[in-house]
Amino acid sequence: MIEVKDITKKFGRKQVLRGVTFTAAKGEITCLIGINGVGKTTILNAIMALTPINSGQILIDGAKINKKSYEKITFIPDAITMLPQMTIGQSMQFMQDFYESWNQERATELLGFFKLKPEEKISSLSKGNTAKVNLLLGLALDVDYLLMDEPFSGIDIFSREQIAEVFTSHLVEDRGVIITTHEINDIEHLIDQVILLDDGIVVKAFNSEEIRENEGKSVVDVMREVYQQ
Amino acid sequence: MxxxxxLVNFELGRFMKVYIALIGITIISQLAAVIVVSKSYLNNANQAMNVDHMAIETFIEQYGRMSFNDVTNSIFFIGPIALCIVTLLIYSLFIWYRDWFGKNTFxxxxxxxxxxxxxxxxxxASAIFLFVLGLVGLQILLLPLERMILQWMVPIDLRWDLSINEMIRNFDRLGIMLPYSIAEFAIHYGIGFMAVIVLFTIIMFERCYRLKGILLGIGYGALALIVFFLPVFVQEFMLYNYFYPEELFMLMLVTGLLVTxxxxxxxxxxxxxxxxx
Amino acid sequence: MSVSFNKRDPVYIQVVRQFKEKIATGTFEPGQEIPSRRELANQLKINPNTAQRAYKEMEEEGLIYTEGNNPSRITKDEHVLAAVRGELLEEAVDSFITSIRRIQVPFDELVEVMKEKYQRQSEEEGGK
Structure with a gap:
């Protein structure tokens, strides 16, 4: 379980996070929603110790993040994390060289699923294919937790469908997934927990299936209520 | 592994193209320096002896024998060294900043x-250090080769042969790069390594605190400098030549290690x- | 087996309903093997936990059964199967009557129109 406890974060004078608290369980897809600039990416960066927080605490399975954690939890930012001059094959080799949790079999499977060629250079890839390579590099790690920042933003509809398919497959099964998005429509049926963020706090956290069952509302209905007050 | x-291997690979270009430029330029300087000296000699009918002794008296010092003073010889130094200095910054900037997020x-x-x-840090050592090694290999070319081009009665040691000692800039004792070598490169580490620390300050970090970094750099030279300051301004040179050296070794x-x-x-x- | 879901009803209930329709119409035969939870999630593009929930619900209602580690199957229990058909019919009729009531059509007229339409549609379908 990933526990985010009352974290705050200031950028200069701007208070981006004012005490954010939520948990993301293993085997569930947790979705951080909010308009742009609300601090979604900052939260993911903070979980991965890629940005310091001013106060609060983040625990992964009860412990603070350390170097070994990166074999258990990984982050797929919204831009590629490899050098543009590298080929897809070289990027995969790099991952294999450095991560014990790298699963070459799964990587090859993903390569086929996304129809990517290992000899292609990252700099020559389309936006959709770059996003797929980025996803591949994260998904092929045998990690318990997977963080994804806006995996659907700015890419074509067919790539989006392919990526959405990943969420319903064995590739994320039994893992804890946190994704951020400002566009819920594509994935409303795919997510378990919804965390609505606004003005640096969690304004509402709920289970999407429960809100449909108990209140007869869609996730978008709830967002409308919360954000248009 | x-x-x-x-990671060292990876960092070396990322700069390899530029590095090989630097090596290529150094080799070509320095060999050209030997050839051009020798040629122009020989032309002079030819002119003097064949056209002006000067005796060889008179020529040597007037112009002196050619030695390797003439080569090391040539811009084609110093130029690539300066280019390598400047490139590696810039790369010491760029080796970090290239990972933050650009389209990728390495x-x-x-x-x-x-x-x-x-x-x-x-x-x-190791990659930078290895790049420096590599270039120094290249220079050590090039010197005898360059001397050979000079000896092959210029007849023995017109030249003044130098040992490699003399070649280096006669050229201050090479002297820093290629000290002739192991201890001195260790000192020079130890200080170099310390400088790289201090520079990296300043970069870390900037990367963590951005604008404020530049000030913190400069402050840190100044502090590092003061700590390192503390024994010298004490010697000069407080205890007035209290330490023996060996003691001063030991103290600076301690402060240098402390700073690093x-x-x-x-x-x-x-x-x-x-x-x- | 791709279907679009509405966004306001729990997805697992919509999945269960689809199963019931398929059982009632005979697309799923008694004792037929059904996809695993993960296969279903992948086919329907839904969250695996939701598929899991739907299967749990169907198991509780006796619509499907699982023996040991074998794949789940549609029930062979005649009572349950008949009940499914009855339940769907009842639901459909209920919602039909609700909308008919709104326009206040006399019962006799309604039966007449229904007969005619139902027959014509069946003929059309049969003719294809």
């Missing part, structure tokens, strides 16, 4: 490697707790 070694990957972040840092270790500790702290992508 452990991850530090893999710094995410580096910081998320399942290894101590200090390994990333030390790998970059302190910088590595500080960088490690910043990398693990304060860094932001």
């Amino acid at each position: 452990n991850r530090y070694v893999k 710094i995410y990957r580096l910081l998320m490697l399942p290894t101590a972040r200090l390994n990333v840092y030390l790998a970059k 270790a302190g910088s590595i500790w500080m960088s490690n702290h910043l990398l693990t707790r304060k860094i932001r992508v």
Whole structure:
């Protein structure tokens, strides 16, 4: 379980996070929603110790993040994390060289699923294919937790469908997934927990299936209520 | 192979193209220096002896014998050395900043490697250091070759042969690069390594605190400088030649190690707790 | 087996309903093997936990059964199967009557129109 406890974060004078608290369980897809600039990416960066927080605490399975954690939890930012001059094959080799949790079999499977060629250079890839390579590099790690920042933003509809398919497959099964998005429509049926963020706090956290069952509302209905007050 | 070694290897690879270009430029330019300087000396000699009918002794009296010092003073000889130094200095900054800027976000990957972040840092420092040593090694290999070419072009009665040691000693700039005792070598490159580590620490300050970090970094750099030279200050202004040179040396060894270790500790702290992508 | 879901009803209930329709119409035969939870999630593009929930619900209602580690199957229990058909019919009729009531059509007229339409549609379908 990933526990985010009352974290705050200031950028200069701007208070981006004012005490954010939520948990993301293993085997569930947790979705951080909010308009742009609300601090979604900052939260993911903070979980991965890629940005310091001013106060609060983040625990992964009860412990603070350390170097070994990166074999258990990984982050797929919204831009590629490899050098543009590298080929897809070289990027995969790099991952294999450095991560014990790298699963070459799964990587090859993903390569086929996304129809990517290992000899292609990252700099020559389309936006959709770059996003797929980025996803591949994260998904092929045998990690318990997977963080994804806006995996659907700015890419074509067919790539989006392919990526959405990943969420319903064995590739994320039994893992804890946190994704951020400002566009819920594509994935409303795919997510378990919804965390609505606004003005640096969690304004509402709920289970999407429960809100449909108990209140007869869609996730978008709830967002409308919360954000248009 | 452990991850530090893999990282060093990776960092070396990232700069290899430029580095090989530097090596190529150095070889071509320095060989050209030998040839051009020898040729022009020979032309002079030809002119003097064949056209002006000067005796060889008179020519040598007037112009002197040619020695390797004439080559090392040529811009084609010093130029590539300066180019290498400047390039590596710039790359000491760029080796970090290239991971933050640009379309990719390689710094995410580096910081998320399942290894101590200090390994990333030390790998970059090691890469810079190896690049320097490589170029120095190249120069050591080039000197005898260049001397051979000179001896082959210029007849024995017109030249003044120098040993490699003399070649280096006669040229101050080479003297720093290629000290002739192992101890001196260790001192020069120890100081060089310390300088790289201090520079990296300043970069870490900037990367953690951005604008404010530049000030903190400059402050840190000044502090490092003061600590390192503390024995000299004490010697000069407080105790007036109290230490023997050996004692002063030992003290500076201690402060140098202190600055290096302190910088590595500080960088490690910043990398693990304060860094932001 | 791709279907679009509405966004306001729980997805697992919509999945269960689809199963019931398929059982009632005979697309799923008694004792037929059904996809695993993960296969279903992948086919329907839904969250695996939701598929899991739907299967749990169907198991509780006796619509499907699982023996040991074998794949789940549609029930062979005649009572349950008949009940499914009855339940769907009842639901459909209920919602039909609700909308008919709104326009206040006399019962006799309604039966007449229904007969005619139902027959014509069946003929059209049969003719294809």
